[in-house]
Amino acid sequence: MFDLHRKVAVVTGAGSGIGAAISRLFAQAGARIVAVDLDLGAAQAIVREIQRDGGEGSAHRCDVSTPAEVERVFQEIARASPRLDILVNNAGISHVGTIEQTPPAELDRVYEVNVRGVYLCARAVIPVMLGQGGGVIVNMASIASLIGLVDRFAYSMSKGAVLTMTRSIAIDYVKRGIRCNCICPARVHTPFVDGYLAKHYPG
Numbered sequence: 703m704f705d706l707h708r709k710v711a712v713v714t715g716a717g718s719g720i721g722a723a724i725s726r727l728f729a730q731a732g733a734r735i736v737a738v739d740l741d742l743g744a745a746q747a748i749v750r751e752i753q754r755d756g757g758e759g760s761a762h763r764c765d766v767s768t769p770a771e772v773e774r775v776f777q778e779i780a781r782a783s784p785r786l787d788i789l790v791n792n793a794g795i796s797h798v799g800t801i802e803q804t805p806p807a808e809l810d811r812v813y814e815v816n817v818r819g820v821y822l823c824a825r826a827v828i829p830v831m832l833g834q835g836g837g838v839i840v841n842m843a844s845i846a847s848l849i850g851l852v853d854r855f856a857y858s859m860s861k862g863a864v865l866t867m868t869r870s871i872a873i874d875y876v877k878r879g880i881r882c883n884c885i886c887p888a889r890v891h892t893p894f895v896d897g898y899l900a901k902h903y904p905g
Contacts, residue, residue: 707732710783714766714823715793717744720842720890724790729757733788736779737761740793766793766819767811776826785834789827791820791864792842797856809856816860817867824871828880836879841868843884861886 711728715721716737722744725735729752739745742763749759760782764775779786794816797808820841831837845851846858847865868884875882 704731706788709733709787710736710785711788711790712736712738712779712786712823712827713790713792714738714764714819715842716748716761717741720887721790721792722748724792725752725759728788729755729759734783735759736783736786738764738766738775738793740765766823767814769822772819772822772826776823776830780830786827786830786837787834788838788840789823790840790842791823793819794842794860796854798853799855800853801855803853804856809859812856812860813863816857817863820864820867824867824882828871828875831880832875832878837881839868839871839880839882841882841884843868843886845886845888847884847886 706728709732711733713721713725713728713735716725716735717739721739725737725748729735735749735752735757737745737748737759739761740763742761745761745763749761752759762775762778765771795812797804797812799808824839824841827837827839841864843864844857844861846854847861850858865884865886868882871880871882
């Protein structure tokens, strides 16, 4: 197990699935978890679980696609902690449909969450990391970043943008102490994914 004692980790989309698993694992490694989720109750439940196991954490509600919300939540986090060592940009949404089945409004919403959300959170945390001499940003991309998935036009486009954004941030900030990487998982059995598949692909 890696050692994250005295580290502060912000995890977006922390209330369920991959974000919840990352929060638990980082807490077990000693990090203080800042659980951020659109569903405050879900984030609070993860923090209570972490605290029951002897860890530390706090929960915050945030719509990562909204600049004012991201600014507010990172101000709250900064007041509680002088350090922000790790940001895991995990919050995201999916979408089913080909290009013909994707109206502009739906494409915009996928991009607002999956691309602009990553951009806003990274942009908020980078000045803090520069001020403390470094940090780590981990963006959750997808296998869809690398290959086109059937009926996932908007989702694949958005995750491709996350991969490119990650590379750009990494190049711009590696010499200033900030590492930026992304994870490109394939399908993971989470409550969100399982429910999504049952809805769109019954049987």
